[in-house]
Amino acid sequence: MNDSPRQDLSFYQLALGVEASPQPLPLNPATLLSLVRSQIDLLIEQQIVATFWVKLPPGKIWRTELVRYQSSLGASATIYNCQVGERRISKSKEVENLSPPPRSVQSGSRSHPGQWENMQEELTSPLHDIRVQLLPQRQIRREYFLLVLSPQFCSLILAHRPLKRRQTQVFKKVNSKKTSSLLTITTTEGKVVQQVLNGIKQAINLEFSSVIKPTDLICSSISKPAIINQLLIKQLQRQDEISRQNKTVQINKMQQQNQKLRHQDQLKDKYLSNVCQEMRTPLTHMKTALSLLNSPTLKPPQRQRYLQMLNNQCDRQSTLITGLLDMVDLEHNLDKTTLELVNLADVVPGVVSTYQPVAKEKGITLAYIVSTELPLVWSVVGRLRQIVINLLHNSVKFTPNGGQVLVKAHVRGDYVQLEFRDTGIGIAESEIPKIFDCFYRVRSGVSEDLGGAGLGLTIVKRLLWRCGGSIYVKSKPDEGSTFIVQLVSARNITQAIATE
Secondary structure, eight states: OOSSOOTTOOHHHHHHTSTTOOOOEEEOHHHHHHHHHHHHHHHHHHTOOOEEEEEOOSSHHHHHHHHHHHHHHGGGSEEEEEEEOOSOHHHHHHHHHHSOOOHHHHHTOSOOOOOOTTHHHHHHOOOOOEEEEEOOOTTGGGEEEEEEEOSSOEEEEEEEOOOOOOOOHHHHHHTTTOOOOEEEEEEOOHHHHHHHHHHHHHHBOGGGGGGSOGGGGOOOOOOOHHHHHHHHHHHHHHHHHHHHHHHHHHHHHHHHHHHHHHHHHHHHHHHHHHHHHHHHHHHHHHHHHHHHHTOTTOOHHHHHHHHHHHHHHHHHHHHHHHHHHHHHHHHHHGGGOOEEEEOGGGTHHHHHHHHHHHHHHTTOEEEEEOOTTSOOEEEETTTHHHHHHHHHHHHHHTSOTTOEEEEEEEEETTEEEEEEEEOSSOOOTTTGGGTTSTTOOOOOSSOGGGOOOSOHHHHHHHHHHHTTOEEEEEEETTTEEEEEEEEEBHHHHHHHHHHO
16 A cells, blocks of 8 residues: 555545546535435444445544444444544654553554544544544545445445635634535445545555455445435435424524514513603693692792792603613614723712712712722723713712712722712612613602602613623612722723733
């Protein structure tokens, strides 16, 4: 057997070179596996003892078919497991020294120690085969085959994995989920089978020739028509099985998509219902105030109170509409927004000074601790100020007269942590998971005027999600609350980029 075959040797090209050779078909790995299984089904059903020449794709699922055949017919069948040798002998010896010899060598069966592709898998597999090393050939590395020889039947399944064209990085990402097709030849024609056997003989490493029977490289039989018909039936059955499985998968996917759409419709209906309810409440109050203002016996203090009520409800309606428009904008454009690096020391002091008059009016001590030395943080462009406003507004609003509100920032690991602490009414533990839902307002037993649109925290959470941040709450009723915001530090991003 030749120790130096020509460098462009390809079993696939040899098969195509035979006169009236079968037309290759592009098949995906699943269909190729079904062809292999149909061959094994036929051999088991007919109890045909055969000689196999195989080079299968990596993966236990392919070897399982050979194990299934061997288990049914015992050790009488011969399986030559072909693998392409390593290009560098030094690497081969290194791996060989790290791995125990194959099980077949330990048991004394015909084999030869060496380095194969998927060595670890072969060592743990129950398959009893004869390992044959092929000389390293560029084309053969990209080819797989199952060749069956028996007195009643011979066949060949030969698949070639074409070289991929060079693609840009973006194009690779777009097509990363596509399964590559294998150009596949399947035939029972003896001339084609023998041509591939000749190629295998030419490609076998000289060191392994002693483990091969010369007759196992000769296709001397003509497949019986009845067996070929049975093989076609098996192939159709396997393809039908694949079709049924694919249909089941598609049906399951469609059911999941329908369920997801139904869930989205339910959420949308609930959202619209909440919007209508929220819009109706201030309108009801305004209508009541207008009715009372029409009373002929209304006194000036009462008139002033109803006018103030009307003004408050108009403000509430305006706040609600503004919040809804902001939510709609976030829903449609949040993924398209860009991020920017912001210094907390440039944002927090200005917002705190804006709320100082309100805090002073309620006798609340409002302070902040934000160092100018803090690293920059990532935020949605122009939105960090809104996050600080929404959280500080809640702290001041729900803190009673004489209370305290503190805004504090410090570095914590890979994040800059911004805390909003207050001595307000607090939140019950059962309500904390709900406070970030749309329109949810804490039921505190205080005046209804404290209830806003119920959208501020929802907006905060979505903005933080967009820039990789997070928010969580620590609170107890009548003891105050602490809203903790974690913002990604620019220092962390720089280190990650440098590591990559």
